Every structure is written in structure tokens, then in C-alpha cells.
Amino acid sequence: MKLHRTAGGPVLEDEGTFIRLAEAWDDLVNHPALLDHLRSTAARGRREERIEEPILAPAAGQEVWGAGVTYDRSRTARIDESQDAGGAGFYDRVYEAPRPELFFKAAGWRMRGPGQPVRIRGDARWTVPEPELALCINARGEIIGYTIGDDLTARDIEAENPLYLPQAKTYDGSCALGPALLVREKPLSPQTTIELRVVREAETVFEGSTALARMRRTPEELVAYLYRETSFPLGCVLLTGTGIVPPADFALRTGDAIEIHVPPIGTLRSPVA
Numbered sequence: 001m002k003l004h005r006t007a008g009g010p011v012l013e014d015e016g017t018f019i020r021l022a023e024a025w026d027d028l029v030n031h032p033a034l035l036d037h038l039r040s041t042a043a044r045g046r047r048e049e050r051i052e053e054p055i056l057a058p059a060a061g062q063e064v065w066g067a068g069v070t071y072d073r074s075r076t077a078r079i080d081e082s083q084d085a086g087g088a089g090f091y092d093r094v095y096e097a098p099r100p101e102l103f104f105k106a107a108g109w110r111m112r113g114p115g116q117p118v119r120i121r122g123d124a125r126w127t128v129p130e131p132e133l134a135l136c137i138n139a140r141g142e143i144i145g146y147t148i149g150d151d152l153t154a155r156d157i158e159a160e161n162p163l164y165l166p167q168a169k170t171y172d173g174s175c176a177l178g179p180a181l182l183v184r185e186k187p188l189s190p191q192t193t194i195e196l197r198v199v200r201e202a203e204t205v206f207e208g209s210t211a212l213a214r215m216r217r218t219p220e221e222l223v224a225y226l227y228r229e230t231s232f233p234l235g236c237v238l239l240t241g242t243g244i245v246p247p248a249d250f251a252l253r254t255g256d257a258i259e260i261h262v263p264p265i266g267t268l269r270s271p272v273a
Contacts, residue, residue, distance in 0.1 A: 070241030
């Protein structure tokens with residue numbers, strides 16, 4: 001089942017039709033038995049053929065956090081770009097360490113939903129998309145669903161000094177989520193793929209793919225560390241890292257279109273402003 005967040009409230013997608021829900025989004029994602037609740041609602045709810053209003057990012061009061069260097073490809077890229085700053089060894093160490101890298105990414109007003117424009121920092125020359133599986137976690141630390149995240153990063157700022165990570169990662173329009181929240185009983189298969197395509201003037205200028213099996217850490221491990229000493233009264237969204245890193249000569253430009261596809265969830269499309 002999939003949940004969509006709209007201006008008119010949450011909408012449940014089930015078997016190609018849509019059912020409007022009465023709860024506020026933050027209450028819904030913290031329901032003590034969410035999947036059973038959605039199944040019950042689907043069995044008796046009034047179905048519609050389409051959603052008329054715009055679909056928003058599947059997070060409201062939830063903070064968005066990120067996990068870094070969870071794929072070997074990301075480790076290699078970070079080591080290469082930070083050689084001159086003397087920070088290369090940090091990325092190798094965090095990849096091998098028991099404790100993951102976790103960082104704050106976005107509050108609600110900085111998130112962008114499906115079709116909404118993401119941004120390049122005005123003081124950056126080398127910004128790239130980072131396509132990631134995003135975990136939706138309730139206030140009790142339980143993974144209740146999955147969506148797609150784009151953790152845009154100004155790599156030149158991070159490469160200049162690893163301590164500039166917050167500026168490279170956190171700015172207005174630096175995070176996109178969507179198109180829906182997939183709620184299911186079992187975790188996603190490790191063979192689940194993440195596919196990225198960037199289109200510029202009707203031409204594909206970059207594409208790549210990876211699989212969840214290439215992650216060094218499990219989603220449960222990342223969540224356990226995030227919730228270890230930090231509370232999230234409304235739950236949170238955790239981006240799990242990227243295994244797709246464009247080459248050093250690629251940077252996003254205004255007018256590009258980013259497409260991230262995860263088969264069970266759908267496709268997150270974002271224009272670049």
C-alpha cells in the first residue's frame with residue numbers, strides 16, 4: 001500500500017484507486033498498528049479514481065536526517081575529493097567503524113515534493129544529486145515505510161573541508177522526497193534497485209544504478225544509532241546513503257531534470273531551479 005500526502009490530507013493508494021483518510025499526517029504515521037489500520041480502511045473506504053490536488057513530500061512534522069558513506073562507491077568518491085583538504089582518511093575510517101555517520105538534513109519547510117524544484121547553492125560550482133532509499137520511522141523507532149530521497153550535495157564545499165558538511169548538505173531546496181510512502185509488512189529485498197537519470201535539454205547526461213545489497217549497514221542498524229540518544233516525537237525520515245556518484249566532471253545545472261526510480265515505490269522527478 002502507498003500513502004500520499006496532499007494539501008487536502010493523507011490519501012491511501014490501494015489497487016490503483018485512492019481513499020481519503022481522516023487523520024493528520026503526523027498522527028497517521030505514528031499509528032500503533034499502521035498497516036492493519038490501512039487494510040481496514042481500504043476494506044470499507046470510499047474509492048476515487050485519481051488524486052486531483054498536488055502531492056507533497058511524504059513528511060510533515062518529521063525531520064529528515066541522512067546517513068553518509070554507507071556504500072563503497074560513496075567512500076571512494078569522498079576520499080578522492082577530499083585529498084587536498086587532508087580529510088581523506090576520515091571517510092575510510094567511518095566506512096569501517098561500528099558507528100555510522102549521521103547528520104541533520106532538512107526541516108519541513110526545506111523539503112521538496114514530487115515535481116517541485118530543487119536548488120543549487122549560489123556559492124557552489126559542483127552540486128550533484130544523491131539518490132537514496134529513505135526510511136520513514138515512527139516516534140517509537142519502528143520503520144513503518146519507505147520513500148525515495150534526493151540528498152543534493154555541494155561537493156566542492158564538502159571537499160574544501162569536511163567540517164563544511166552542514167553547508168554542503170543543508171540549504172533551502174536541498175532535499176526532495178516522494179512520490180509516495182510505501183507501507184508493507186516485509187522489508188524491501190536487498191536486490192531492490194535505485195536508478196538515477198539526469199536529463200538536460202532532452203538528452204540524458206548522466207545515469208546510474210545500484211542495489212540495496214551494496215549497503216554496508218542495514219536500515220535497522222542505522223535507525224538504532226539515530227534513536228540511541230535522540231528523540232523524535234513525531235518520527236523522522238532517514239536517508240540511507242547513496243551508491244551512485246557522478247564523475248568529477250559532472251555538475252547539475254539550472255534547467256536539468258532529475259529522475260530517481262525505485263521499482264516498488266515509483267519515480268521521484270525534480271526540476272533543478
